[in-house]
Amino acid sequence: QAGAGPAGGPGPAAPGAERFLISARLEREVRxxxxxxxxxxxxxxxxxxxxxxxxxxAAAYDRLGLMSFYTVGPDEVRAWTIRRGALAPEAAGRIHSDLARGFIRVEVIKYDDLLAAGSEKGVKDQGRAHLRGKDYAMEDGDICHFLFSV
Incomplete structure (x- = not known):
């Protein structure tokens, strides 16, 4: 609660709460x-x-039990937010309900593997792209291509 502490500063934090001191000037300079x-x-x-x-x-995602996965196309890279522990069909459903309904499998590339290989083709050439089924628990940063049939 702003203004609740000494000299109008922040008051005591709730138990288990985290505080962030964010300098608008520093944020602007970094940008x-x-x-x-x-x-x-x-x-x-x-x-x-x-x-x-x-x-x-990052702290908000952690507190709320959220994570991100990515889809990559020729014209767009997009991050999608899902709950931590979500299975692949649930993640597919965040994109469109048809993907969840007709889910077959997901091709997963790990972000670090993509950085190391330099391209999706490089990851595949190294055998580091993996096909996963309905029971795959998504991991933060997964890059996914969903296969489905409706």
């Missing part, structure tokens, strides 16, 4: 840095590992 290495150096000099809004978002 203005285009080079990723420069941005990391700037954050390190400020004594933080990620911008405040990114830390707040």
């Amino acid at each position: 203005e840095i285009d080079d990723p290495d420069e941005r990391r150096a700037f954050l390190a000099a400020a004594g933080i590992d990620a911008p405040g809004l990114a830390r707040l978002n």
Whole structure:
């Protein structure tokens, strides 16, 4: 509750709550840095590992039991939010109910594998793309191609 503490500062936090101090000036300065290495150096000099809004978002997802998976097409990369522990058909249903209803399987690529290989083709050439069925528990950061028939 803002203004409840000494000198109008924040009051005591609820048990188990996390606090985030986010500097609007620092967030603006970080956003203005285009080079990723420069941005990391700037954050390190400020004594933080990620911008405040990114830390707040990650904490909110964690508290709410959420995670993201991705779909990739020729024109769009999209993140989808699902509950932690969701099975593949439930994730497919976040995209469209027909995908859940006609779910056959999902091709899963791990984000780190994609970064290491440099492309989807590279991941597949290395045998690191996996086909999973209805009982596959989605993992945070999965890159998915859903196969379905309606």
